[in-house]
Amino acid sequence: MSATTASAAPARAPRRLPAPPALRLVRASGSRATRVPFLGIAAALLTLGLIAVLVLNITLSQGSYTVHDLREKSATLADTRTALDQDLNTVSSAPHLAQQAAQLGLVPAGSPAFIDPATGKVSGVAKPAGAEGDFTVVTGSAALAPAGAVAPSLASATTSVAGLGLGGGLLGALASLPR
């Protein structure tokens, strides 16, 4: 193997070529003068490119800051909107409206009378507002259950029938779960 490798070198045979033309010196004139502008341009391009990338990066990061701020603002506004919606639902609920109206001294409308525009006939019996007596909204624990008004003699009947109000067994038992 090594013998084969060693004998490989002399395999190349010298070739005879036609005689070349006589060599002569060529003047390399002006080569030093043309390199400066090229380097200048290259450096300038490099600098400009770097500056451009820098500017681009700054702009992009500035943009992402803006996006971040706006996202934050949008999320805050969405949260505020949800909170306001919820407040609105609470204050526009019927019990709240009724209580507010009662506090302001408003009373339910009395029974209305109706006028038929075609015949001019009046039907119904109109009564002024408040004629039906005071309207109060039951609130607090009285809105949930009467305050211990069960007569003692019937207390046991109460328990058996309604399970002390927790009627329906399963459903009632769940009422006592802490929340």
Add this chain to the structure above:
Amino acid sequence: MSSGRSTRRRGRTGPHAHPVRRVRAMFIASMFVLSIFAAQLVRIQGFDADKVAATALAQRLYDKPIPALRGQITDASGTVLAQSVERYTIVADQLSVQKYTKKANGKNTQVGARGAADDLAPLLGLNADDLFLKLNGSKRYWKVAVDVTPVVWRSVSKLAVPGISVERTTKRVYPSGPFDASLVGVMNNADVPVAGVELMADEALRGTPGSERYETSATGRQIPTGNSDYVAPVPGRDVRLTIDSDLQLYAQNELAKAVTERNALSGTAVVMDVKTAQLLAVANYPTFDPNNLANAPTGSTLANKAFQEAFEPGSTAKVLSLSAALQEGLITPSTPITVPSELKKLDKTFKDSEEHGVEELTATGVLAKSSNMGTIIASDGLRQNAKILRYFTDFGLGRTSGIGFPAESAGQIPKTLHDTNQYTIMFGQGLSVNAVQAASVYQTIANGGVRVAPSLVAGEAAADGTYTPVKAPAQQQVLRGDVAHEMSEMLESVTGDDGTASKVRVPGYRIAGKTGTADRYVDKRAVDGKPGYEGYTASFIGYAPAGNPRFVIAVMLQRPLNGHYGGLTAGPVFTSVMRYALGKYGVPPDTAPAPNFPVWQPGYSADHPNGAPLPALMGPSAARNTTTSAGTGAAATKSPSPTPSTDATRR
């Protein structure tokens, strides 16, 4: 092998050993090492691959459920009755909180838990000292505040206190509180619906929770390039009820006052639209506060008795037997019916609520005076082939409404006619109904004999806003139109001057309705602890305007102690709620005068009490088809009645 040894020897003798052998030796050495690697690789990647990968992934993977936002429950006009809101639980890593630093006068100072407590307390609305106790310590996980709104959490997170994090939760809010609680229901502390529409429509409301699964680093941060899997949650659908929350409030409020004033055990009031049979209000008292379940007062209940409690209806069920008698041609509104002072059937003696002598009533009078004996006589023919039971079924008794309300009671009707129940069911004892079924009977009569199945849900709205109304409820012609009309006119006599509900009036409107004062069946009587009858169920069910009915209202008071007649106790609630409903909906008054069917037979005068009418008017009267045993009651011997409810007070 020999070449390997020679290489080594040559290598030792000098740096310029045979290169080929050296390469070969290194090749073999590295192949040896690599084959060990390869074997290990095959073991890990091949044989144990699944196990190892799974262990590694399990260490990195984090599953985060994303709860779906539960749908709203609204009334018919869109007023929110129940909604879910996003809330946060603030959690502290107490060790990290110690590192809280603030920049003061240009330099950072470590203020720790004390400083954090001072900063967070005003935002969370907590006492700074209490908060300090929660933030100070060495626990890595400690709940600091619950039910924090997103707005507050946002301002808290801006402080960037180390070790403060949140967990997202949802909270169910009920803006109307107790006023429609028994209907809307509630979620328990484990976010499971336990009653009402919350439970009934849970499938629509709850939505499908999503999930987020991603790989985390050792410090718990998400690995940006790791596996991640996100399934968006599908929010629940909004459920729109047929309820009018204003009417609901009014009915609930009036009922609460009446139950308290009459010292009753409980009460229900049902308002139903006559044409559509949609429930406009379902009030129950006592009830509960869904926003404050933990502090429920004694007697507070989750039950919705309008659906869940079956009771013996008593006289309000006389319309069933008398309507059936009208349709079967047994009576007309003016059929004379002579009612004896007592009536013996089988071994029972029936009486009316008030002692009276022989009364010469019309069929209308039987209803207006709420005569038990008169009803037995008038509807006697309905016992043949148990015809009455078919009417009960047609009117919707003995089966649930189809609404699907949780724990709804179907009530009970007898399967066969036997013993005395064949007489008592004619006047509403020996069968049981719930309040919605009772209202439905009157809806049928008010709607020209067409029973429409009651409904509570109007439709569902998906998260994208598409609204799907429920399909129209089933309708059935139970009574002929003319029969329903006659019955309606007869019912107007109840609120007439001679009726049992002469105080139930709304000026300008004609009211058709019926009082009920039934014996109340209990499992355990206070007297002897045995099952039997004790106390009364007082009720009034009716509709207005009688000429062109709009609303059916059924009011029931269970075991009122302060007065017990239906007209007296339940009547005022009916009047008040009906007046409000008619006014709110701008229902034009009745223009035609009331029909005014005669209550007494021609020539008979009620001014002769205790059965002493003129001799000329005595004797067997011609109650058409129905007088088979009417006259036999007078000679009856009174026997002690082991079965209750035969001789008790009913009107």
